[in-house]
Amino acid sequence: MMDTGGKKIKIQAPKGTKDVLPDESYKWQALEAALRESAELFGYGEIRFPVFEHTELFLRGIGDTTDVVQKEMYTFEDKGGRSITLRPEGTASVVRALNERGLASQAMPLKCYYIAPNFRYEKPQAGRLRQHHQFGAECFGAEGPGADAELIALAWFFLKRLGLSDGVALNINSIGCPECRPVYHTALRDYFSGKKAEVCGTCLDRLERNPLRILDCKNPDCAAVAAGAPKGIDYLCSECDTHFSSLRAELDAMGIPYELDPMIVRGLDYYTRTVFEFVCDRLGAQKTVCGGGRYDGLVSELGGPPTPALGFGSGLERLLLAREALGLEFDRPEPCELYIAALGPGADGEAAALCLRLRERGLRVERDLCGRGLKAQMKYADKLGAKYVIVLGDDEIARREAYLKRMDTGEASPCGLDAGEIYEAINK
């Protein structure tokens, strides 16, 4: 709320954005800590990159026929006349950054992760925002199915660590490579061309642009037609087929449960071979909590050396929603350990100094900053969950001694007004 010439107007957060205030940020911190630890256990190092990029990067990287590029990007011209876009997803930026640094000279495999905001001009709904945050992991230089298995294992690992393994299911598919996919596309086109009357308008459009997407249409009529469509798995070339079955064997060996889902089609054009998603069915319509796959062609598409690669993205907001749906809570932050109630202006300096000395020793200490009376300060200390309280008045300062009161039992014992002594008394 701000006052502009007598009229109060409310300025609210832009559509599709969310604030995280201190009473909730501990959840984000705990979530992020779990994600970072998981990534690092798997040998992934953090990468940081800008929030905006040249628009061209996403046009080439994501594919200019995708919905993300066609209608969801925050694109603008900067003062230098460059076309700039707020990053709608992380993979293109990672590839760009690594190419720029000379990917070919890096030790392979190169594994990195990020936790970063993405921006898409969408119509918000449950689990879908215009600014959302993703945990992403990308692995470069590993062609074999072991990399796919390890990446999926990482996703499985952090989801389990977050307590979501029971609420989440893994679906995998292989959409083939530039060798075998055209064969399948042709088969799909042949199939759907004979059924044009039975599918919806957008699917007719998809038939031209990307017939794979028809398989994913939620329209019941289209789904019925799609059910009889040729299966991509039957058209994989022998290399892709071997890759996919080896991946499944490794997942089986690790005991990671999954379903084969021929309907999985990722909406980003760069995927090849393995695609997968973890879905939480307690989550409403936007229930994919982690999705990714292999993108062997992207690095060279963006000007780098031909490099096999794969990765996933996982939405932090959805992870938090999933935990909430399952009734899981995060530990609250440590409460205040000591509250110093100062009485009268003479005590303020003493209280300020004690607070600083004790904070230097690593203690969470608070004191009155609002000029409140003793009773109000005690109430506030209680609200903070303070474990101890010291009342500092002229008397105590003159005697250099005060009572250290335990808030849970109410008992108080004398304690000298010395940071060291107070610290010892609290930590004994």
Add this chain to the structure above:
RNA sequence: GUGGGUAUAGCUCAGUUGGUUAGAGCACCAGAUUGUGGCUCUGGGGGCCGACGGUUCAAAUCCGUUUAUCCACCCCA
């Protein structure tokens, strides 16, 4: 971009067939014999009833428009 629901205090919501100065609970602040929290009691601050326009003697209430929000489609994390 398409469709539906909802807009009253910081939060959760009441508000009778249109009728005086718009309510409760929680939260916040201050008191209940001068320096000690939780329980209880009392009091207080805080809303132009989302915004604009219309009908009416009279609108939080009826009508229209708009904005926001929620949910679904599309797409995605």
